[in-house]
Amino acid sequence: MSIARALGNALSGLTTTARGTEMVAANIANASTPGYARRDLVVSPQTVGGNAGGVRIDGVSRAVNASILSELRSAESARAEAATRLTFAAEIENAIGIAGNAGSLGSALNDFRAALGSAASRPDDEVRLTHAVDKARVLARQFNTISDKVQAARSAADQAIADDVATLNVSLTQVADLNRKITALEADGSDPSSLYDQRQGIISEIAKIVPVQEVMRPAGAVALFTAEGAVLLDGTVPTDFSFAAAGQITPDQTIGAPLALLTQNGIDLSSPQMRLYGGGRLAANFAIRDELAPAAQSLVDDLAMDLHDRLTDPAVDPTLAAGMAGLFTDAGAFADPANKAGLAGRLGVNSALVISEGGDAWRLRSGIGAATPGAVGDSSLLIALSNAMDTAQAAPSATGFSGTATLIGRLGAVESQISTARVNAQSAATVRNSQADTIATRFLADGVNSDAEMQKLLQYEQAYAANARVIQAIQTMMDQILEI
Incomplete structure (x- = not known):
């Protein structure tokens, strides 16, 4: 040599x-x-x-390892979906509160029942009557607060969808741009590794919004599809998504106007087509807005209707005519079962009982429709109101309840369903977190x-x-x- x-x-x-x-x-x-x-x-x-x-x-x-990377993205998508659902379930459970705890719906109901019992023992005491009316108003406000929080969660989910759609559009554009740059560098023999890393990170963030499948194309480019096969990017121009946020949502609003679904390349998607984007944070927020929150609202509305009907029954208060507003009202009127949606948010106490609104507390003793105060020692109506809540009755029409139960029993059933939903969401989140962490460990290895x-x-x-x-x-x- x-x-x-x-x-x-x-x-x-x-x-x-x-x-x-x-x-x-x-x-x-x-x-x-x-x-x-x-x-x-x-x-x-x-x-x-x-x-x-x-x-x-x-x-x-x-x-x-492309196989493990694909598994990791799917696991992260499932983790994001489970975490979003758990956050909502925990918010609703906190809104209703744990039975017996101060500030809970159960505590407000028990305080009202106790105030009625105290007034029944001394029907002549104006202070006790006023106190019972005040506790009824606290109970109504507790229903209002729960309803407000449910609708706030729907509105937040609606806005989160808009944010995710904006992020998705920007991310897909970035991936398309990186595809072009990588192809150019591959063609002239330069090292595009840093661009590959950048693209991988962006796709992993997309996967948290919607599950992604990555398919290699010539010259280092990639195509992106959802797990169900919808095209996100295949070529130089990504799919364009749009979404019109509704702003503040009310209980009566459902899919349609003003609650929109996704628009893909200018075409509105139908509910069946939305399944192509199932999984991930986007799907979880749609589920909260259109399914989970309305279901929670319906439960609270059913309970409000049961409370209203029990204390508006002419058999309990003979001074009430059919269709006349009783102790609890729907924004001051008799609650129509056909207009039950959002009743919890409109529930109030009849102004005829509220002194600050020109009413008289003695009507709680003598009857909402009574013309005169009547005998000050008569506690029969107060006892009847208390018994109406404590008696097992058939479920009101137009509600999801079944069988017979006391009002406390109905509340217990609602609390049980809400808590079960939270426990299930937490269990799902724990499993998804464990799976994602396990796959992440394999990927890091x-x-x-x-x-x-x-x-x-x-x-x-x-x-x-x-x-x-x-x-x-x-x-x-x-x-x-x-x-x-």
């Missing part, structure tokens, strides 16, 4: 070790960077005229391993030293030749 060839081999070795050392440093520095994939230097022997000619750098490879990178660094150091010794030996030889 000539001196020139030996020098060339050694220089190629030094160049390779220098590049490899840079690669190791980049791997260690980005070990915790989301979307970063471990780099490996691809080298091969270089031959010149059939003889060894040093080392050639063929390029840089990204160590990504294929990522940067600091110990392995340090071993590579030692190998590069040894190779560098060996090539440096060759150059040093050549220099010594050249010096000796020049001295001759």
Whole structure:
């Protein structure tokens, strides 16, 4: 081997070790960077005229297990969906409150029942009558608050959909742009690894909104589809999504005007077509807005209707005519079962009982429709009102209740359903979190391993030293030749 060839081999070795050392440093520095994939230097022997000619750098490879990455994205999508559902379920459970705790619906109902009992023991005491009316108003406000929180959750979900759609559009545009840049770099032989990392991170964020399948296309580009096969990006122009947020939502609003679904490339999607975008945070917020929150509202409305009907029965208060507003009202009027949606938010106490509204507390003792205060010692109506709540009665029409139960029993059933929904959501979230964490651990195992990178660094150091010794030996030889 000539001196020139030996020098060339050694220089190629030094160049390779220098590049490899840079690669190791980049791997260690980005070990915790989301979307970063471990780099490996691809080298091969270089031959010149059939003889060894040093080392050639063929390029840089990204160590990504595509199968595990796909599993991880699906798991993260499921985690995002479960977390969104759990947040809603916990909010509704907190709104109703735990039975027996201050500020809960059950506590407000028990306080009202206790105030009625106290007034029944001294029907002549105006203070006790007023106190009972005040507790009835607190109970009505508690229903109002729960209804407001349910609708606030619907409105928040509606806005979250709008935000996710905007993010989805921006992210798909970014992926399309990165596809073009990567294709250009691949064509001229440059290293597009950093762009691959950036694209991987963006797609992983998209997967939290809607489950994504990634399909490789020529020249490093990718196509994106939902798990159910809807096209997100396949080519240079991504699918364009739009969504019109409704703003403040009321209980009577359902899918249609003003509650919109997704619009894809200018075409409104139907409910069956929305299944193509099932899973992920987007689907969870649609479920909250259109299914979960309306179901919770219906439960509270049913309970409000039961309370209203029990205390508006002419058999309980003989001074009431059929269709006349009783102790509890629907915004001041008799509650129509056909207009039950949102009743909890409109529930109030008859102004005829509220002193600050020109009413008289004695009507709680003598009857809403009574013309005169009547006998101050007559507690029969107060007892009848209390018994109406404590008697097992058939479920009111137009409600989801069945069988016979007391008002406390109905409340217990509602609390049970709300708590069960939260427990189920929490269980689902726990399972999804565990699955995602397990897959993430597997994915990270294929990522940067600091110990392995340090071993590579030692190998590069040894190779560098060996090539440096060759150059040093050549220099010594050249010096000796020049001295001759």
